[in-house]
Amino acid sequence: MSFQENNIIIGIDTSCYTTSIAAISLGKNVIFNKKIMLEVKKDSKGLRQSEAVFQHVKNLGAIQEEIKEIIKNYEIVAICVSNKPRPIENSYMPVFTVGYNFAKLCSTMMKCELYETTHQENHIEASLFTNNIKNKESFLSVHMSGGTTEILLCKSNKNDLNYSVEIVGGSKDISFGQLIDRVGVKMGYRFPAGKYVDESAINCTKKIEQGLKTSVKEGYMNLSGLENQINKMLNEKDEEYICKLILDSVVRNMVKSIIYLSEKHNIDEVVFAGGVSASKYISKELILKLKKYKINAYFTDPEYCTDNGVGCALIGVNKFENKSSKN
Numbered sequence: 001m002s003f004q005e006n007n008i009i010i011g012i013d014t015s016c017y018t019t020s021i022a023a024i025s026l027g028k029n030v031i032f033n034k035k036i037m038l039e040v041k042k043d044s045k046g047l048r049q050s051e052a053v054f055q056h057v058k059n060l061g062a063i064q065e066e067i068k069e070i071i072k073n074y075e076i077v078a079i080c081v082s083n084k085p086r087p088i089e090n091s092y093m094p095v096f097t098v099g100y101n102f103a104k105l106c107s108t109m110m111k112c113e114l115y116e117t118t119h120q121e122n123h124i125e126a127s128l129f130t131n132n133i134k135n136k137e138s139f140l141s142v143h144m145s146g147g148t149t150e151i152l153l154c155k156s157n158k159n160d161l162n163y164s165v166e167i168v169g170g171s172k173d174i175s176f177g178q179l180i181d182r183v184g185v186k187m188g189y190r191f192p193a194g195k196y197v198d199e200s201a202i203n204c205t206k207k208i209e210q211g212l213k214t215s216v217k218e219g220y221m222n223l224s225g226l227e228n229q230i231n232k233m234l235n236e237k238d239e240e241y242i243c244k245l246i247l248d249s250v251v252r253n254m255v256k257s258i259i260y261l262s263e264k265h266n267i268d269e270v271v272f273a274g275g276v277s278a279s280k281y282i283s284k285e286l287i288l289k290l291k292k293y294k295i296n297a298y299f300t301d302p303e304y305c306t307d308n309g310v311g312c313a314l315i316g317v318n319k320f321e322n323k324s325s326k327n
Contacts, residue, residue, distance in 0.1 A: 005029065008074045009320060011313025012081040014099030015119055016052055017146060017192070019059035022309035023071055024317055032070050034063050035308055040191045045181060049094045056098040078113035079103045080316025087118045087165055115319045117312055123273035124154060124163060126311030131298035133269050140258065140267055145274035146177035146192060151219060151257060153265055169219025169257045176250050176276045179223050183230050183246055187239050198279040200243035212249040216256040223253070250276070251285040262295050271298045275306045
């Protein structure tokens with residue numbers, strides 16, 4: 001086995017709803033990618049941070065035994081871990097301390113390098129891993145997850161291998177993920193409700209008579225009004241039609257925002273990541289609608305678009321190679 005394939009980087013990410021560990025070779029081949037969704041009680045709309053922390057501790061112990069067998073034929077040269085949600089000052093969530101402390105302990109015991117990154121940067125790197133965009137120097141990245149709807153202006157920063165990330169659009173109130181989950185749970189779907197809403201929307205054969213009213217200005221959206229409109233229809237329309245309405249509103253809000261921001265920043269490429277972007281309905285419609293405005297939309301492969309350690313490990317590979325080149 002070559003040096004590039006024998007030596008690996010471990011990526012660890014403990015987000016609000018997923019425990020993730022991945023292993024990537026220096027040749028950027030995925031050796032291991034394990035995700036354990038945190039358990040949410042039926043009819044619940046989410047988890048408290050304290051509950052998530054407890055489950056992460058338990059899950060890391062379980063994954064540790066599994067990964068030990070897989071990586072025994074490889075040399076771990078570094079560990080990269082997400083230590084906070086975003087690459088901004090005062091960004092913090094207790095769940096990320098679990099992964100960070102676990103990674104810190106492992107790196108000390110294994111006597112290997114420890115690199116730090118953020119959850120949001122993981123998503124960006126994972127989205128670029130499976131998409132060959134034309135201009136990695138400057139592009140838009142959309143992070144649509146259970147608790148986040150942000151449109152980011154990403155510019156490469158060759159000095160430290162990271163991207164300078166600026167929030168230039170997104171939701172001013174609830175996220176798309178929260179909208180979908182709230183309505184989905186009310187209709188009887190299990191949390192998180194995204195995949196059930198997506199399936200129902202795809203199965204709906206009815207044409208949308210009139211879409212929900214949107215509120216978009218200069219790349220920013222107000223989404224709570226959509227939830228209020230939907231709540232008034234719950235007893236009037238069938239579930240499949242309501243699901244289609246919800247996802248149609250996601251698409252129309254996003255199209256308006258992306259068009260404005262693309263023109264403002266002279267960018268014609270946008271990559272999508274996060275659990276909401278795994279929707280087949282949303283990805284198909286956004287690709288078609290943005291193409292009419294000569295904007296190329298890229299969606300991350302399903303196994304990498306949701307929370308995972310792959311993006312984290314890839315960042316670790318980049319940091320390791322950069323440091324090695326300077327020595």
